[in-house]
Amino acid sequence: MPHAPTTPPTPPRHRGRRWALGVGLALLLLLGGAGLWLASRLPSGEELARQAEQEFERRFGIGLQIGQAHWQWRPGPELVFADVRTRQSAPITLARITARPQLRPLLDRQIALDEVTVHDVHLPSASVRAFRGREARADDPAPGAHWRPAALPLARFVFSQLRWVDRRGIELAYAGRIDFDPGWLPRTAVLQRPGASPEAQLRLTREASAEAAGPVTHAWQVQADVGGGSWQGRAQLREPAQQDGPMRLSADLQLRDVDVAQLVSTFGRKPALQGRASGRTTLQAEGHRPGELLRSLQTRTDFRVAPATLLRFDLARTVRTLGQERAGQTPLDELSGSLQTQATERGVRLRYRDLHARSGVLTGQGQLQVFNRQLQGRLAIDLVDGVVGMPLQLGGTLDAPQLGFSGGALAGAAAGTAVSPGLGTALGARLGQKLEDWFGDEEEKADAPAPRARP
Template sequence: MKRPLQRPLRHWLIGIAAAVLLGLGALAWVVSTRLPTDDEVAAKIAEAFEKRFGVALKVGGAHWTLLPVPVLVLSDIATDQPRPITLRRVTLRLDPAPLLQRVIAVDEIEVEGLVLPRASVRAFRGKGPRPQEGGGGGIVALPAPWTLAPVPVEQLRWRDVTWIDRRDIALAYDGEIRFDPGWRPRQARLERAGLEPPAQPVRLRLDRQAGQDRWRTRIDAGGGTWNGVFRLETQPDGKLQLSADLEPRQIDIESLAQAFGRGTSVAGKFSGTTTLSAEAASTDELGALIRSLRTRTTFSVQPATLTRLDVAKAVTTVGISRGGTTSLEELSGTLETQGTEDGVVMQYSNLKARSGVLTASGNLKLFNRKLDGEIAVDLVDGVVGVPLKIGGTASDPELSLTGAALTGAAIGSAVLPGVGTAIGARLGQQVEKLLGGDKPKKPAPKPVPKARPQPRP
């Protein structure tokens, strides 16, 4: 199963940060100086950006007006990087009334065509905005006596914001968010854009509950739902904790994977429960909060199909087995995920599968598309168990007898062909364990030299 929350949430926050930094910095300068030309606005934004981030910025065009409301439009923006971050267009609309009190409040920011290559975004880690309580301090430096409104940005919209991941897979998102004070989302929507059938829509919606740091969460994915509640807590020591309880219901695995440009070796619809947790040292480390994200999903797929493996074939043949399919009445287990600098680690545990032909149990790790795990397959209602090694990649998985079982399988086939192979494989594994085969072997003791006979006097 894929995890549809972690990466979309991170992309959403990055898009917000980029738009707010560009927009508020530009508007603060516009309203605190003489009326500048469009070229002067573009030059000032590029200068301020490079000073803040240490990366040069090209602004292809800038246009602003004061009537009927102040509006700033920037176009064809690109960072000076080997693979630049690009922005086709960003529009900022200012609320004119607070300007009389030298307060800046943005009615709306609209972002169109933002492209975020992962490697380029990483260059800004630790340099981005740091939202704080009480009006958004730390977002942008304003010239005195200008200040930000309690809600600096009322609404942010984005369309065709594309994240390019470490495997060069580009995923586009549309969405919008309305803010309460303290940069808390009042309502939010995030949606995978440009999906083609048979992929089902993937959409996240958040609604804040009675001004608390709790959000009703509704997720449409794979033709099913993944609903629940998100919570955000600030501890007395300043530590920020994010948690969620969600309930996936009848989510089609293949459709969900396709929506995020991935493949899967399992077909079927799953239901279960999901818990999510993350933490950071303070509210100033929002990026660290996202990177620490962990999820745990207990799932059941009824019925299920292994679309790239034939387990029965692997059991009855000695050697590596690839391809084929396996129909299952049920596949269940627990999936835990943890983000790292090099990708997401997916750990499957307590896997159990059953069909009219076999039952199986085991564990599996998936990291950087590589599979590593073991399963025990029972052919006769738990009486005959065959230990199999899972290897290969997510797109080309393979099954083979474990090294411990190969000798036993050969012995079993000599005694009783067919079932004898399975029995022998199981016996081979158990005998190895009894003999300490799973532990490091101790070096053999060195032979004690025999005493040499003494010469006669």
Template structure:
């Protein structure tokens, strides 16, 4: 027993001695902190075309060789800032004098739309040729990327915080990912899991009290129409609370309710950045029940736009929403919109860009009164709902002939005449009259919750 103990102590001593020798050798090969900072700054500038300042750089050899850099700031009008960056390597690569990163951890990273635009512009104009997509992917082979307290600042100067981790496989493609919005009021989390060796991922999204799950694929086909990289996804939103979804990304919605449907995602380009610039989505949705939170459609029609305050409860609300990255912001187009309730039905289309609303609707009051044209303008914060000039003039004439129903009929006729004089087809934007029914003199105003006076950022 004592002999085994002696042998064990001898082996352990040799192992400790060997590790000590390796540590001393590795330390001798490592540059000083100042030299490391200079090398890093030079390599970063040569690779990206952007200068960077480093507050401090220090090495650590236990339990794994690592390099910690603090107070990283790029020299730009809108700098990229990181409180702390930790790069973890492997002993084998270090002993072969070819250090390789197996984990990169970023704490307190600040990125903005403007800083990334400047960064990409500098890289494009630098002497070094940009890496092709596959070469960029190879740089991430078997690397784990971790980020905590990453703040993204969009073009509206709204800050969104993210945390997460991504594991890259042997080909540099993500094998799994877990990304979260930690400060969201309701859970907002996306998980990716690669399906075998294919560039295909299962997508699981928990957001706004519902799920948005599906599958995404990435193809790399040189010479393909629209760009060699092609990202596509098919997702299925289920029971998404629309107001909570908007609030998750610090936006506001004029519609409340739980929506379900289908989503298609498409992006194409020659490089990774092109995928973001070309990203398009299309979602067919339906919510039942739902509520328009900023105005009372029924009251707006019966008063010809004089009164709009209130809300509009709906039995059902459906349509298509498409998004497109324009380079100047995300454009939202809502089409085939259909709203139904006991008081009214409506259909139309809306465009939302940089916070401004543009659209039109045709509203049918209860019991089959014809479609009254309504123009939508203003902003998400303060939407404006009003009949067109021709509709207002027609409503005055209709009211003199026959109160209530005559007002609606006159508004519709006045708008049609206005469009005809402008050289447009009278039925180009508004729906055809509903089938005849028992008309009422006036529609009972819909009741609902008053609009929320709280202001917030909007597109």
């Protein structure tokens, strides 16, 4: 009886391919099912948008509008918000926000985001100021919420084309990235001014925290490259000694070879001084939240610029002509002094103190204040040809500065010139200025009038 034909055995390599194909199909089905199950448990994009609008207004008292919202699942799950704007007369706008959540915490209803990216942000300063004092409610839990933040709610925040609009409407664009450790502490951070030449960039790198019995102090290495030079040093954030106490921020930075004109131009301003500065900057701030820290910020920079050029005035000509001629420049062998900045509710106040200038033609000393672009200052100029201590007043605005003599100084100079040209002129001007200081109108002084030049 003939034997029935038998099927030849499957080669081992074919069995391996079939096994791999079966496992792959099973994994795809499993992942697809898990994705559908996860998607069924998550709120839709529109639901999240409406919740976000309600929570934003509840916390800050300012309305929010989200134009579009949706989930996208390839190559990974992402929540996308588009056309986001606050309900303000000059709204804060965000063209697009993309949040990339971690999948595993979502199953436990925990919020843990690998990355949040925002693009094309418009920040009018007046609209941002409307949030002052309201950030205390930013961490309030939503009523009846079933979701909670993970130990590290956000690992990375990326922003591009972030445009800050100042009080005068000047717009500056920034880009950057922050990588976070738990407690919202930046592990690394980069802030850039795109398109600036030379490069303008700030970098922070967190140091390892040491065990301490008292309040914990966090520290970062700071490197700022701007104006062809740098600020380098160390910043520290000291946690509150008591539960309801404030945080304290401090920094100590070395200023090295920064081109002053390039530094000012990088941030949309017209330079009044040319030269390379070196020195030291210290920083202090205190507050319960980051916003409070920024609003309390104070800095001091002791600087030296050598050589330097004052770009808008010829100081020697101004003194010799009693203010009739001022246009030109003043080359200096050296300019030194201290710049102190203080954040206030109305803007940043800048105070230049202990200014000392020196060249082959003159020496001078004085002080200057800049606040809301208004200038108020006083200089005393000595010329090498014998005119000593001539008092000049600086006023006007940053866009239209004015340099000259007060009425009292001019009257004294005229009287002194009649007695003795040269030395008498200087002594008379100084005496006239001093008499005006003693007996002048206090209200007029407070208003810081622009100095008057002779017609």
